[in-house]
Amino acid sequence: GENVEQHPSTLSVQEGDSAVIKCTYSDSASNYFPWYKQELGKGPQLIIDIRSNVGEKKDQRIAVTLNKTAKHFSLHITETQPEDSAVYFCAASSARQLTFGSGTQLTVLP
Amino acid sequence: SAVISQKPSRDICQRGTSLTIQCQVDSQVTMMFWYRQQPGQSLTLIATANQGSEATYESGFVIDKFPISRPNLTFSTLTVSNMSPEDSSIYLCSVVWGAEGTEAFFGQGTRLTVV
16 A cells, blocks of 8 residues: 655744655555645644646645655745644545655744 | 534543544535544544445454444544543544545544543
């Protein structure tokens, strides 16, 4: 089955700096890669996704890149704000089944 | 996107008892999913619930422990049976959406503590 590894497990940045979270996947059949943000006491919220036929996607301050050859994808958050502090999960989808990474606790320091 | 409501949002239960979690979606969906998120951990799929058929369970999860009902296209329940402290987790309901049926949306979760 699919295996998704996510790094780092924790990340602290100063407000205004950029944050990068990286994931690798094992199943070359995976074709959909979403990112979720989970705030304390809430369910995961889809923030951005990318499909295997696209190399990069951007939505305001967040962007995702995908390298199919290397089987890795990354989340980039620019101009971080305190409200970006949360746990972020990557996931890979093969045959509509999602496999999640282990999560990254992002802390944005004011 | 779909709006998903889960009840209860949290509960504290005695070991040996059972808890039923409800999930209501504001639109009709073919498949509903139940996940477990143990403290500080990632999400693990428990089972997939299709309306009108038996739920499909992932490895390590069995129907006797986690019976699921799916009476219609907008509602599902997950029961955690004969609970032990190891069942303390967040349980999440999810549906998939979008043209390709891959975008997953989650309820707010049910935080279960077993004492």
